[in-house]
Structures are given as structure tokens and as C-alpha cells.
Amino acid sequence: MNPPLVSVCVPAYNNSRTIDAVIRSVLGQTLGDFELVVVDDRSSDGTAAIVRSHSDPRIRLVENERNLGHEGNWNKALKEAGGRFVKILPGDDLLYPRCLERQTAAFGDLSSSGVALVCCARDIIDERGRKLLLRAFPGKEGTVPGGEAIRRSVRAGTNLIGEPAAVLMRADLIARTGVFNASNLYVIDLDYWVRLLRHGRLAVIREPLCSFRVSRAATSTRIKSTQSRDFRDFLDRLGGDPQSGLSTGDLRRGRIRAVANAWIRRLIYRMSLPR
Numbered sequence: 001m002n003p004p005l006v007s008v009c010v011p012a013y014n015n016s017r018t019i020d021a022v023i024r025s026v027l028g029q030t031l032g033d034f035e036l037v038v039v040d041d042r043s044s045d046g047t048a049a050i051v052r053s054h055s056d057p058r059i060r061l062v063e064n065e066r067n068l069g070h071e072g073n074w075n076k077a078l079k080e081a082g083g084r085f086v087k088i089l090p091g092d093d094l095l096y097p098r099c100l101e102r103q104t105a106a107f108g109d110l111s112s113s114g115v116a117l118v119c120c121a122r123d124i125i126d127e128r129g130r131k132l133l134l135r136a137f138p139g140k141e142g143t144v145p146g147g148e149a150i151r152r153s154v155r156a157g158t159n160l161i162g163e164p165a166a167v168l169m170r171a172d173l174i175a176r177t178g179v180f181n182a183s184n185l186y187v188i189d190l191d192y193w194v195r196l197l198r199h200g201r202l203a204v205i206r207e208p209l210c211s212f213r214v215s216r217a218a219t220s221t222r223i224k225s226t227q228s229r230d231f232r233d234f235l236d237r238l239g240g241d242p243q244s245g246l247s248t249g250d251l252r253r254g255r256i257r258a259v260a261n262a263w264i265r266r267l268i269y270r271m272s273l274p275r
Helices: 019-027 047-052 069-080 099-106 146-156 171-177 185-199 224-239 248-272
Strands: 006-012 034-040 059-063 085-088 115-125 131-135 142-144 167-170 201-213
Touching: 006 019, 006 069, 006 099, 019 034, 019 047, 034 047, 034 069, 047 059, 059 069, 069 085, 069 185, 085 099, 085 171, 099 115, 099 167, 099 201, 115 185, 131 201, 142 146, 146 185, 146 201, 146 248, 167 171, 167 185, 171 185, 185 224, 224 248
Parallel strands: 006 034, 006 085, 034 059, 115 201
Antiparallel strands: 085 167, 115 131, 115 167, 142 201
16 A cells, blocks of 8 residues: 555644544545544543544544653654655644645655745634634745745744644655654744754745634643743754854844744733633
């Protein structure tokens, strides 16, 4: 049996309220050559039962014997992937129908394109699915050298590339990059994108192809008080890496912007989330 073109890996924990919609968003893709791997981290709310209620043969449920936590479950999801391309899709985010089709096409001919990572614009939605704002990597659609993509995110003090739902990775580069590192949880995804982009270019799609949910249960909301600190610690690690190619000015600007961004996010969450 040939491996799938894409592995969509869902690290799930107590996502019973959203997991059905997540699964349906993947099954509704215009590109059908994928596997959907749900890695359930010992949920206590019936998440696994909802996954089992779907009979599509492309769905595979992996139930952890013990709770691995955020970092461990993301890395277990990576390990379970068998496709040529891999997407981590958290258990409350959604893909739009053309997401996998457009993102796989953006890699082009891997022997000549040099693309390591593809990102797309994404809608930020609240607990009820209402759109709050649109986020996208700045500039035109096309490819950007990996080092330049890293520099722009650093100077912006935030993850411009996108949350995992917005990103598609090459499996061969995952093998060379290693595992997710949650020493600074807020930047667990950006840290990984930076390491992947040392192997090639970033392909940018300006069309929103997914949504990223903010809710009181979401990790992104619960750790808002540590966001600027995590980003500054992340910059300190990058600054100590001679391969980063970042200047002192890049790092200084990123630290300042990270503080401002944390306050902006707090304001957005306060205005959009029910009390």
C-alpha cells in the first residue's frame, strides 16, 4: 500500500466540543490523498469515542497509554505521520476545503524549488466560530528565503509564519530537524519553523485556508501572561546561535515588539471571549 501524500496529525486532549468539526474539515478537502491521524492524550471527555464514530478508512486513532502533555503529544503525532508532507492540526482548529490542495502545490518540484515550508493566511476565530481578524505573512504571495522569513518574524516580535494549522511541512526535513521543544511553550511552533527554514525557502499563500481558534481552554489563551517572556527567551537562544544570521538590532526590535504584541493580544482576548 502506497503511503499517503499528506498526513494530517491531530494532537487531541479533551476536545469533545470541537473534534467532530475538525475531522469534518479534513474529510471535506478537495485533495483526497491524505491520512488523518488523531493522537488522543488520555482525554476524559469522550474525544476518542467521537473519533471512532467516523468510519472513513483514512482516519486512524492512536490512544496514548499515558498522558504525554502538550510537547509529548505533538511529538507523538509527528512520529505517527507516514505521508510525504505533514500538518499538525490542533484539536480545535479547522481547515478550509482547498487547504491541502493549495499547500501541496506550493511546494512545486522539490528538486528545484527549495521550499522547506508552506504557510497560508488564517482566520482567527472565537469559541463560537466567529471571525475576529485575518493574519498572514506580510508581502506578496510567492517564496521567501528561509533566513529572511526568520528575520521578519524576529523583528515583528511574533510568529508571522503562522500557527500549525496554517503550515505544511516536508517529512524528509522533519527527520533532519528533530522534535518540538516546549521549553518556551508560546513559541513551540515558531521555534520549529525556524529550524525547518534553515533547510530552504518559505512559500507564502495569501488566501486564508484555515482558522485558528482562541478560547479560554486554548493553550494560546492560557499562557498569555508569559507570551512576551517566552518570546524574549526564544530570542536569547537565537542570539546565541552563530547560524541565526540575526543582528543585535533585529533582536532588540523583536524584544520591544514582543511586549507590545502581548498587550494587544490581551486586549483582543478580553474583548472577544465571554467572561
